[in-house]
Structure formats: C-alpha cells, structure tokens
Amino acid sequence: MPETTETHQEEQEGHAGTGENGNGRPETQDYTLRIRRYNPDSGDTAYWETFEVDDMSPSASVLDAILRARNEQDGSIAIRCSCQAAICGSCGVRVNGQSVLACNTHLGKAARSPKTDGTIVVEPMGNMPVIKDLIVDMDAVHWKKVRRVIPWLVPEGDPPEREYVVDAEAMIDVTQAMACIHCGACVSACLSMEVDPEFIGPAALAKAYRFVGDPRDSMASERLNDLAEDEHGIYDCTHCFACIEVCPKDVAPMNQIMRLRRAATGDHGIKDSNNGYGHEKAFVDIIERWGTLHEAQLLPRSFGEGSLIKSQIYPSSLKQLIDSAPTALRGVFSGKVSPKKALIHPKLPDQKEIRRIYEEIESKDERLELNLYITGEGDPDTEDEASSGDSGGPDAVERNDSAQDAASGGNDE
Amino acid sequence: MKVAYWPGCVSRGFTPELHGSMAQVAPHLDLDLVELDRANCCGAGVIAEHNQELVDTLNARTFAMSQQVDGAAGMMNICSTCQGAQSECQQRLDADSAYREHINGHLEPEGLRYERGGGWSNKNFFWMLVEDIGLDKLREKVVRPLEGLKIAPFYGCYVVRPTARLGYDKYPDRDQYLDWIIEAVGATPVVYTGSHKCCGFPVITMNKRTSLRQAGRHLADAIDAGADCLVTPCPLCHLNLDLQQPDAAKFVERDLDIPVLHFPQLIGLALGLDPKELGMNKHVVKTKEVQAKVAELAAA
Numbered sequence: 115m116p117e118t119t120e121t122h123q124e125e126q127e128g129h130a131g132t133g134e135n136g137n138g139r140p141e142t143q144d145y146t147l148r149i150r151r152y153n154p155d156s157g158d159t160a161y162w163e164t165f166e167v168d169d170m171s172p173s174a175s176v177l178d179a180i181l182r183a184r185n186e187q188d189g190s191i192a193i194r195c196s197c198q199a200a201i202c203g204s205c206g207v208r209v210n211g212q213s214v215l216a217c218n219t220h221l222g223k224a225a226r227s228p229k230t231d232g233t234i235v236v237e238p239m240g241n242m243p244v245i246k247d248l249i250v251d252m253d254a255v256h257w258k259k260v261r262r263v264i265p266w267l268v269p270e271g272d273p274p275e276r277e278y279v280v281d282a283e284a285m286i287d288v289t290q291a292m293a294c295i296h297c298g299a300c301v302s303a304c305l306s307m308e309v310d311p312e313f314i315g316p317a318a319l320a321k322a323y324r325f326v327g328d329p330r331d332s333m334a335s336e337r338l339n340d341l342a343e344d345e346h347g348i349y350d351c352t353h354c355f356a357c358i359e360v361c362p363k364d365v366a367p368m369n370q371i372m373r374l375r376r377a378a379t380g381d382h383g384i385k386d387s388n389n390g391y392g393h394e395k396a397f398v399d400i401i402e403r404w405g406t407l408h409e410a411q412l413l414p415r416s417f418g419e420g421s422l423i424k425s426q427i428y429p430s431s432l433k434q435l436i437d438s439a440p441t442a443l444r445g446v447f448s449g450k451v452s453p454k455k456a457l458i459h460p461k462l463p464d465q466k467e468i469r470r471i472y473e474e475i476e477s478k479d480e481r482l483e484l485n486l487y488i489t490g491e492g493d494p495d496t497e498d499e500a501s502s503g504d505s506g507g508p509d510a511v512e513r514n515d516s517a518q519d520a521a522s523g524g525n526d527e
Numbered sequence: 528m529k530v531a532y533w534p535g536c537v538s539r540g541f542t543p544e545l546h547g548s549m550a551q552v553a554p555h556l557d558l559d560l561v562e563l564d565r566a567n568c569c570g571a572g573v574i575a576e577h578n579q580e581l582v583d584t585l586n587a588r589t590f591a592m593s594q595q596v597d598g599a600a601g602m603m604n605i606c607s608t609c610q611g612a613q614s615e616c617q618q619r620l621d622a623d624s625a626y627r628e629h630i631n632g633h634l635e636p637e638g639l640r641y642e643r644g645g646g647w648s649n650k651n652f653f654w655m656l657v658e659d660i661g662l663d664k665l666r667e668k669v670v671r672p673l674e675g676l677k678i679a680p681f682y683g684c685y686v687v688r689p690t691a692r693l694g695y696d697k698y699p700d701r702d703q704y705l706d707w708i709i710e711a712v713g714a715t716p717v718v719y720t721g722s723h724k725c726c727g728f729p730v731i732t733m734n735k736r737t738s739l740r741q742a743g744r745h746l747a748d749a750i751d752a753g754a755d756c757l758v759t760p761c762p763l764c765h766l767n768l769d770l771q772q773p774d775a776a777k778f779v780e781r782d783l784d785i786p787v788l789h790f791p792q793l794i795g796l797a798l799g800l801d802p803k804e805l806g807m808n809k810h811v812v813k814t815k816e817v818q819a820k821v822a823e824l825a826a827a
Contacts, residue, residue: 228700228703305724305725305741306725306730306737306741308724308741309727309736309737309740309741309744310734310736310737310740313737345734349730349733349734350730350733350734350737351730352684352725352727352728352729352730352737352738352741353572353684353725353729354684354688354724354725355611355684355685355688355689356684356688356725358688358689359688359689359690372575372576375576376576376577376578379577380577380578388733388734389732389733390733392732393573393732393733394573394576394577397571397573397574397577398573398574398577398578401567401568401570401574401585405567405568406536406539406540406567406568407536407537407540407568407571408540409536409537409540409541412732413732416732417732440773440774441770441771441774444770444773444811445541445770445811448770448809448810448811449808449809450541450542450543450544450770450809450811451540451541455540462565462566462567463564463565464565464637467588467636467637468567468585470636471581471584471585471588471633472581474633475578475580475581475584475633476578476581481578481579481580482579482580482629483579483580484579484583484619484622484623484626486618486619486622486623489622489623490622491618491622
C-alpha cells in the first residue's frame with residue numbers, strides 16, 4: 115500500500131493540490147478493502163475477504179469503494195445505502211473499528227488509520243445482529259428501542275382546530291436531538307449496550323429527550339419516571355462518550371441522556387430506585403460541604419437518596435450497604451483506606467468560597483446551559499479563530515427553563 | 528519544568544498510592560510540582576450532569592489558581608476523569624467570551640480569573656511526558672528497562688473521547704501514548720480489545736452488573752492477550768479494575784487476578800524506584816509477581 119501524500123486540508127476540499135497530476139484532478143490511489151462477509155443461506159460462518167480497488171481519489175468515500183468492488187468484482191456484497199450524502203443514514207458500518215457512515219468516510223483518511231497497516235477494514239455495525247455482510251438488523255435493536263420510548267408527541271387536552279402552535283425559541287433546545295438520522299452508529303458504538311443488550315441506548319434516549327424537552331408534550335414527568343426507574347434506562351449509561359464521538363450529525367446522544375437525568379432529578383425530583391437521584395445529590399452535596407470528594411460517604415449517601423441518615427434507615431439502602439461491605443473491607447485491608455480517613459475528611463481551606471459559588475448559582479430560578487451545538491464554537495472576540503456563528507452576548511446562552519428572569523449578567527447582588 | 532499540579536480527589540482518597548508514586552517520580556524527571564491544595568473537585572461528570580454553570584465555575588476556579596502559579600508551564604493532572612471533566616468546561620469557557628466573563632464574575636470575590644489561551648494548558652501526566660518532557664529524555668532516565676514485562680494499557684474514556692475537545696487536532700496520537708511509553712521503558716505493550724473502552728466505574732452505584740461486566744471483560748481480554756499487568760492513568764478506572772476486581776470476576780464468571788498499575792508506578796519502576804515506596808503493596812490484586820519480575824531485572 116503506497117503512502118498517501120495529500121494533507122487533511124486537501125482531502126477535505128476534494129482536490130489534491132501539490133499531489134495534483136497536472137490535469138487539475140486529484141492524485142488517485144489503489145486501496146485494499148478487507149470486508150467482513152456473512153451469508154446466512156450458505157450455512158458457513160462469517161469470514162474476511164479482501165478486495166483491491168484501483169485508481170480511486172483519496173477524497174472518494176469508503177462507500178464508493180465498496181460499491182466499486184461490488185460492481186466490478188463480486189455482485190453479492192451486501193450493503194444498505196441510498197443518498198450517499200450523509201443524509202439518509204442507511205450506510206452505517208464499522209471502518210477500522212469505528213462506527214461511521216461509509217459515505218462520509220474518506221478513503222485516504224481510512225487508509226491512514228493507525229489501527230491498520232493501510233488496509234481498510236470494513237465490518238457490519240456492532241450491538242446488532244447481522245442479516246448479511248454489512249447489513250444489520252436495525253429492527254431487532256435500534257427501532258425496537260426507539261419504539262420503547264414512545265417516540266411521538268403526546269399533547270394535553272383536545273387537539274386545537276389548526277396546528278399546535280409553539281414559540282420557535284422554545285424548540286431550540288431540542289433541535290440537537292432532532293438532528294438524528296437514525297443511522298445506528300451510536301447504538302453500534304455503545305459500550306454499555308455491549309455488556310447490557312437491554313440498555314435502552316443512546317439513540318432512543320436522545321429521541322426521548324426530543325419529547326421531554328418539547329413544550330407541547332404533556333408526559334415529561336411520566337417519561338422521565340419511566341426512564342429513571344428502568345434499570346436499563348438513563349442510569350445505565352457510563353459516560354464513555356463513544357456515542358458522541360461517532361455521531362455523524364453531532365447529536366451528542368450522551369449529552370441528551372445527561373439532560374434527561376438533569377430534568378429527572380433537578381426539575382421533577384424523581385427519586386429512582388437505581389440510586390441515580392441519590393448518587394447525584396450525594397456527590398453535589400459532598401463537594402458543597404468539603405470541596406473535594408469524601409469517598410467514604412459517597413456510597414452510603416447514594417443508597418439513601420443523598421442522605422447519610424436515610425442510608426441507615428431505608429431497608430433497600432441497608433441491603434446495598436451490606437452488599438458493598440466486602441469492597442470497603444478490601445480497601446481497608448489493602449492499606450488504601452484507614453478508618454480515620456473514612457470518618458474524617460478535611461475541608462478545603464477556602465470552603466466558604468465554594469459554598470458562596472453554590473449559593474450564587476443554585477439559588478437562581480433557572481439553570482444556565484451553554485450548548486455549543488447551537489451557539490457555535492468560534493469566539494468572536496478572538497482574532498486567531500474564525501467564528502462559526504455569532505456566539506457572543508447573553509443571547510447565545512440557552513436557558514432550559516422558560517421563566518423570564520433577568521439573570522443574564524449572573525452577578526445578581 | 529514547573530507545573531501547577533492538580534492531583535484530584537481519588538488520588539488522595541482511595542488510591543493514595545497514586546499520589547504517593549507521582550511525588551516519588553517527579554524529581555527524577557525534573558518536574559517541579561506546585562500542588563493546588565486549595566482547588567476543588569472537578570465534578571467527575573456528576574456535577575456537570577447536575578448544573579453546568581456550577582461545574583464550569585468550579586473548574587474555572589481551579590484553572591485560575593493554576594494560572595497564578597509563577598513560572599508554571601501549565602496545569603498537570605494525574606486522572607483521566609479530571610482531564611475529561613475539566614476539558615469539557617474549558618471548551619465552553621474558551622468558546623464564548625461572554626460566557627467566560629459571566630463565569631469569571633463568580634470568581635471575582637475570591638480575586639480569581641480564568642484567562643483563555645496564553646500558552647496555558649491542562650494535561651494528564653502521560654500526555655505531558657510525551658509532549659513536554661519527551662520520550663528521549665525518559666529513555667535516558669530509565670535505569671531499569673522493564674524487559675520481558677507485558678503490559679496492557681488502559682486509557683480511560685475521558686482521555687480518548689470526544690477527540691474534538693481533547694486536543695486531538697493538534698496531537699492526533701494521544702490515544703497511542705501509553706503504548707509508546709510502555710515501549711520506551713523497555714516493556715512490551717499488549718494489544719487487546721478493551722484498551723480504549725470503558726471501565727464501567729461511573730455506574731457502579733447505579734448498575735453494578737453493567738459496571739463490573741465492563742471491568743471484568745477488559746481484564747479478561749488483557750489476560751487472554753498474555754498481559755502480566757495493566758497500567759492506567761485514571762484512578763477511577765483503577766478502582767473498578769483493582770478494588771472491584773474480585774466482584775468483577777463474579778460478573779464475568781471466571782478467574783481474573785491480574786494486577787493494575789497506576790501510570791506513575793510504571794514510570795517509577797523503570798526509574799529504579801522501590802516498588803514498596805511506589806505504593807505497590809497497597810493494591811487489592813497483589814503485585815508480587817510483577818515485583819518479582821522487576822527484581823529479577825535489577826539482579827540481571
């Protein structure tokens with residue numbers, strides 16, 4: 115496999131600049147695809163097959179190469195695809211282990227991955243059964259999970275005579291979740307689902323936030339209660355960022371799951387039996403009191419809805435405390451934790467400052483949330499970066515409570 | 528090189544051997560650690576889940592304190608989770624000057640202020656070792672090459688994803704550094720499927736099964752790939768991989784028993800430091816066999 119010479123910039127622009135062959139066309143390359151094949155009708159197990167595709171531009175897509183191999187070498191290669199422009203979400207596969215849309219993954223970049231020797235490894239998506247070759251059963255996993263979260267609007271009262279009118283501003287918050295094209299890349303990459311196939315998962319939970327955050331929906335509380343109490347729901351996500359990394363539309367499903375948690379605990383006070391509420395409250399309260407984490411109190415408080423006293427009264431908490439006793443003892447016997455350290459945790463020297471910060475922020479009627487998906491990442495105040503969208507001024511800050519409050523300056527005195 | 532040093536909570540709590548081993552290793556690499564002992568918890572993703580403005584303010588406070596350290600090259604941490612949680616806040620603070628001013632307003636009464644840019648950065652020790660200290664210098668300092676030791680790197684989610692916020696545009700190989708460093712100290716990096724996956728720690732109180740199946744699976748993969756031990760730059764990963772390992776074994780229904788080193792311990796061993804002083808006796812899964820191999824190397 116020859117080394118490709120084009121730079122990232124050139125690749126993005128789709129022409130090869132210095133690597134140009136004189137006709138204004140990009141330098142072409144030969145590429146090697148290693149495709150995972152499986153045909154249930156054959157009775158054989160899955161196997162790898164290598165295809166050489168010649169004279170392709172580094173800015174052509176992996177999908178282009180697969181279709182070329184299919185058209186010219188083996189008509190039986192199975193892959194789903196339609197728009198070839200990262201809109202329809204059909205061609206989700208794994209390239210060199212990363213869940214992607216084959217149509218917006220450049221050949222040049224894929225061949226340079228440190229994970230391969232130049233060969234582009236193409237597999238079907240993960241966490242879903244394979245139907246044939248690169249086609250997975252989206253119905254069996256993805257769509258089933260999406261249906262699980264009641265993916266439609268449930269408005270209150272009789273339908274209006276005409277359409278449901280909603281303030282455009284109030285919908286901005288859910289636009290990120292609405293950008294989902296249901297390609298399944300996040301489901302494929304989800305590390306919780308890998309060990310717990312029943313986890314509702316990133317795509318369906320992002321979809322759930324799309325309705326929880328919709329001012330027209332009347333079921334936010336029920337939805338949140340359902341997803342918080344389900345042991346495979348919002349508290350089964352481990353914060354691994356895999357879904358954020360692979361999403362081709364920047365939906366950031368994990369962030370939507372965190373918003374569901376924030377709404378469940380902060381807005382609806384749902385005290386779930388998975389300790390989601392308890393864990394958050396315990397952690398946040400401990401930092402307010404000590405400034406750094408008092409680990410010995412985190413577990414018991416988490417079991418007792420955030421309270422140390424409740425943790426010693428509630429039967430469910432007591433059971434969990436007893437269950438975790440061996441772990442605690444291991445900590446003591448290994449010399450990591452002394453009983454004194456478990457009981458006494460020093461406060462920060464300026465702990466009053468932490469309390470002041472908590473007081474200033476937590477006493478507000480509304481939470482401040484800066485969503486860079488909406489405001490853009492460029493800072494208009496800096497010359498070294500081109501700004502992508504006007505991100506300056508208080509208008510750029512999203513508030514996830516519709517209450518009118520003049521806290522835009524934030525320094526309420 | 529002088530750095531403003533944020534050790535995090537867990538390294539001074541349930542994994543004191545991490546904080547201790549960093550202190551042992553630093554002088555040998557000419558690292559002058561100015562500990563930020565008035566700084567607060569990074570929030571570990573949990574405060575971010577609760578209130579974004581609060582977590583951004585708390586971490587801006589830590590950044591501001593580090594920027595007051597005279598002559599420091601930047602801020603250094605020894606915890607992947609601190610790195611990720613703080614990078615998330617830094618991304619928002621750096622992206623929007625109005626927002627940054629607003630957050631700085633909360634810090635004003637304490638005389639603190641976070642300024643964007645100016646060469647300031649926040650890096651995990653293992654990033655700093657490659658990018659600022661350099662592998663050549665590390666190789667020079669190695670007095671006990673760890674030849675024959677097969678080490679499985681375990682990075683921790685918070686330093687590998689999302690790449691868009693963790694400086695991968697400038698340093699695209701940050702998710703390979705542990706492998707490079709293992710090689711630089713003379714040991715052999717083990718390739719296995721779990722190296723960049725999740726240890727499961729964040730849901731240990733919410734879903735023990737999901738949590739420990741993840742930890743157990745990665746440990747088992749490392750064993751099957753022939754590793755003598757794992758090494759991680761994240762104390763939270765360490766809690767799930769080491770402290771919880773006996774329970775994880777039950778969830779994956781097989782024996783595990785593989786030691787997990789903290790990243791500075793690995794460096795300390797190669798620098799010739801005493802395993803005991805690196806806190807290697809304070810692990811749940813005993814490090815005896817690794818220590819024995821290292822002792823053999825010293826004798827050879």
